[in-house]
Amino acid sequence: MDKRSTRLSLPEAPRNFGFYVDGKSVPAGDRELFERTSPGHGVAVTRIPKCTAADLDMAVDAARRAFDDRRWSGLNGQARAAVLLRAGALIRERAEEIAYWETLENGKPISQARAEVMGCADMYEYASGLARSLHGDSFNNLGDGMFGLVTREPVGVVGIITPWNFPFLILCERVPYILASGCTIVAKPSEVTSATTLILAEIMTEAGLPDGCMNVVTGSGSTIGQALIEHPRVDMLSFTGSTAVGRRVVEAAGKSNFKKLGLELGGKNPQIVFADADLDDAADGVAFGIGFNTGQCCVSGSRLIVERSVADKFADMVKAKFAKVRVGDPLDEATQIGAITTEAQNRVIMDYIARGQNEGARLICGGEQLEISGGQYIAPTLFGDVTQDMAIAREEIFGPVLTVMPFDTVEDAIAIANDTEYGLAASVWTKNIDKALMVTRRVQAGRFWVNTTLAGGPELPLGGFKQSGWGREAGVYGVEEYTQIKSVHIEIGKRQPWVE
Template identity: 85%
Template sequence: MDKPTIDLSLPKTPREFGFFVDGGWIGAGDRDVFERNSPGHNVPVSRIPKCTEADLDMAVASARRAFDDRRWSGLSGADRAAVLLKTAEGIRTRAEEIAYWETLENGKPISQARAEVGGCIGMFEYASGLARAIHGDSFNNLGDGMFGVVTREPVGVVGLITPWNFPFLILCERVPYILAAGCTIVAKPSEVTSVTTLMLAEILHDAGLPDGVMNVVTGSGSTIGQGLIEHDHVDMLSFTGSTAVGRRVVEASGRTNFKKLGLELGGKNPQIVFADADLEDAADGVAFGIGFNTGQCCVSGSRLIVERSVADQFADMVAEKFKKVRVGDPLDEATQVGAITTDAQNATIMGYIEKGQSEGATLLHGGEQLDFGRGQYIAPTLFGNVTRDMAIAREEIFGPVLTVMPFDTVEQAIDIANDTEYGLAASVWTKNIDKALTVTRRVQAGRFWVNTTLSGGPELPIGGFKQSGWGREAGIYGVEEYTQIKSVHIEIGKRSPWVE
């Protein structure tokens, strides 16, 4: 059967959306609305309600009822798996529509959005199997009078706060695993990229998810996000965003009900290139690692650490790759690097480019705003003569800006790589297995790639070391993250009396 197609032209008027609570849509009514302009075209594309604290309370109450009456957690793993599989089919059916709206609101290339949606289908398919695989343990070694059982139980109501850089992908790296565990959800997407989260709620409902299990409340981080973090009836919160905001999430949890936290935070990720690597492959991988999603990616490879004997040659190779990268209209299927998602992020990136030059780094390529008549675009940017103390080498820029630092020994490469508060991801490029394994073992990062970058799937977990976060998403670890462990002691036979 042919996949449905969609007109990739810009909408003539912005599309109106409500929010989704207790299995149904609620219109904006007299609430204020947020009008989103497409960052690639600067035309209005969507209008989203600015929900109130009362709306959030209503959504949390819905999720609480749905959890407490066991309409979802009380189902068998097989029944939950059936809903997740049907959801995967629903995403497949609406994949073009989802990718289109992801591109409109985020500014990423349509080809990338399509690939991400395809990966999200796999997340739901894989998690459906995990819903049937969750299990505990037993202890038959406690003597003839006692039997021990360990069970995994869903943690409860999960608040889910997702960012604007991967609105659908990050959502789908969490939702199917949370649901597989038996939890209920209140999701708060970024106010600039809310549409695809609302679409997923509708797809889940159509797939048979009981009312109240998936709720989406739209609005600002200061109102809805903060309210979700502090809500006493939310048992766990999953937050993806900056380390600075993650720190505030931890503080807020401590002030309220000590809810369990899952945090995927910032990164300043190294790409280590040895002279014995396939340099052509490595140059392409490094360019992809910083150009993907215009560098607005917490796992982007923003620090190039390259063996000194090939450092100049390799920097030239990366610059040549940058020259050939197709930057432009996100709805053009040939585009490789799209628009910067928000005005604030655009200003931040350009500010770091200026700072890098003022600190004495050498601009080897890019560094300028690109003018296509509409939208906001930045050329892939490469800095040489970078030292560890420079802001561009230490701070997360969240844009297509790559810094080059040379090294002489394996030990020095590892030292430079670990010289950061972050520990989210890393890559190494070498044909020497000893070097690859040594670096993989000793660089502090939650995700690691050898002779590749930014690859993955639903099987392997996601998360960071150090100030890059707590916990893991995806894979069986991602399901276990949303469970609690209970120890059950079962006495066999007649009790030995305490009171005679």
Template identity: 80%
Template sequence: MDQVVARQSLPDTPRIFGFFVDGKRMEAGERAYFERRSPGHDVPVTRIPKCTREDLDLAVKAARRAFEDGRWSRIPAVERADVLLRAAQILRSRAGELAYWETLENGKPISQARAEVDGCAGMFEYAAGLARTLHGDAFNNLGDGMFGLVTREPIGVVGLITPWNFPFLILCERVPYILAAGCTIVAKPSEVTSATTLMLAEILSEAGLPDGCYNVVTGSGSVIGQAMTEHLDIDMVSFTGSTAVGRRCVEAAGGNFKKLGLELGGKNPQIVFADADLEDAADGVAFGIGFNTGQCCVSGSRLIVERSVASEFEKLVAAKLAKVRIGDPLDPATQIGAITTTAQNRTILDYIAKGREEGARLVCGGGALDFGRGQYIAPTLFADVTGAMAIAREEIFGPVLAVMPFDSEAEAIAMANDTVYGLAASVWTKNIDKALNVTRRVRAGRFWVNTTLAGGPELPLGGFKQSGWGREAGSYGIEEYTQIKSVHIEIGKREPWVR
């Protein structure tokens, strides 16, 4: 029976994983394990090897060998597309299993995890089409003696570092595009949510991906992640995580001037005008801060609302948050699950305390919820927030929403842009002129009008300012993993230089 229909039981013993290099599962052997406890249930669910720099070297060599001999990079694009389509089919057939392990390690609701896996299959299907449409340009305007070509070539070996908040979704917003471009991969998942990244290795092998094209090395960011960004035989690193760690990636990548793709932090505004459908907007704002327990780089954590409706709207949002179903992530009815890590749980609670200390008015939530086991925090709404407060400026990465009023459209835009980040933004209004003006003037890589956190494989992801470099997904997502070559072809006999 489907896991979203019936509640699953917890595993009796933790599932033991190896790591994955050159098409083979590698056992941990004498390596230490990281034992992951479910944040929603406080029981051990997985054991993951703590790999070494030598393991990373082995994986990079396998990926380099696979890239250079052309087993993937030089085959016809239709053959790459066929592998990606088969992978999508297998993903759909194993969606329940993937969602189950994602929920156990991450703490997100099983219904959300299942929807994410379905979306991931769509990413593979879309990238399969892109593999066949990737192309360059021709220049037939250089005169009778010259013809020009611009070609796109795969960049090479890609190091992929993914976070714990969307372990499988963020992985699949990148992997199929990297493979579609003809590159090979060494992936490093978060040590607390490695299961589904390793399961994807099995799926890709079953789909026919050649050995060495997708490798997984597990371990800490400080060891494996740092070594990956420094590695001289990795041509590009794609990193998703905090802006602080992204800055360290920039510094480490200088060794071989490797290309970087960075999706970093956000402090994203939701701008609500008085002429919006306030009921719809309140529901969207509640979803924007509650989805994935607010552990989402594009969550709408700043509510910028027109003063004339601020009091009314505050009550509407509080009423929505009060009705959200919080609890066991394995319960199909749950909408908000557990906080993923103990450190993040502590960080969120510290920010809630800081909001009170700085004088913000607590409207609802404001603390931990006790369900007997696991770690949960009630969605928290602060009003009377000023732009100088920490809860208005710093990325909390939890279900904490700061409300700030505005009086004019220009003020709303200025408040939205008053941040070092520029990852995402939403605007709620029934005035199309106003919506378009705000969309054009707020500096953010993703924008939603009368909705939030919507999307699909067709539209690219990425940020402005300190929210990152580059774009993932969409046609831009495959181009991100290519490099451009200009080719000049002389026609006919050469005009001699030496006579």
């Protein structure tokens, strides 16, 4: 059988999970359960407990004890690195299981989920080296009577709130770096995609992470998530989600204990295509940039800004790419675009498509709901005749919807790209190095790609400008993000008396 046509089977029954505190799974017991239906198939696949405020307190207390008694932060870098390396190896061993449940709950293609899981293993292996290399600084220029040190210390207990679009990947862009710094964790995944976060907690314990250093509570964002944000015994919070919710996170954190925040928020990301680009490569990259993860990606290239002389031709090239993209059952290895993850998001995307047409944009292709395997699917959608004031050009749709806007000069392209409240990511396609560098320098975005898109690895940091967030994840910056700096002054020799 052609491997590309291989389709995995659905589970015979939903898989039941508990939540995870102090190194062990806690059964759901008499707690209310959330039953997750696969968005690609319309059948129940997992059951997750709806945790209570008392459950959250138990998890935070476990993380607090684990941090305060230094069972993790007190270890040397080599010991932390060994745990992270082992975790990476265990992720590789259980990659098929993780990818399977990620696909069932999220609706992304199984081939994509597998690639993401292997990339997550890379994160642990890279972070293990950072656990050994994290260091401070020294000042030997304070005179003969003084020596100065700057040390980096772990922040403490870190809360992590992750969204449903990349449940495992976004988690793994944070957890190994947080642990490398010496912090402990309380994670709250989206209630619709909790399975792989709970699997990761098991893996961390098996890898040798001391009990209490990674805890997982499950439930809704409005209850458990909000309580985690406001919890006075949590020292820092990492939140990934919309800019609107990010604002509420800032307000809530300020009202509690002024906890440090790391925020990765929304994006309305430009893909700038010049006439001198390799247009075949660019068309493929643009299609990938909006089709990857069904467009449910904060760094999706959702605004196509293309030089006017090739705008119509290039739109036709992208349309041709969309026509060949394989939209289908996420459990089919041939699928490139899977299901929309939630019913609510499906409605949002379809509402934006209707709004775009009502505002006068021209629907070039797509725009319709697809009937596939009992799930919820939307055809890749391309709009022309789009102006900068239209909602589809300004607001984050979070779906496979691409808008085309022409430009005449480099200055025009930069101005259109920057005409947004967001600044998360951007791409430029050109064979002219001067233009590429100019655009890279002047477009306001935390991640930038030249003649590619959505590329990356554990070495380079992630994060946004403007209303796309605060702080950086991954790379050495991702470890430093979860530390605080202490200045130490050491007097040498006899003190000069203040009182004679």
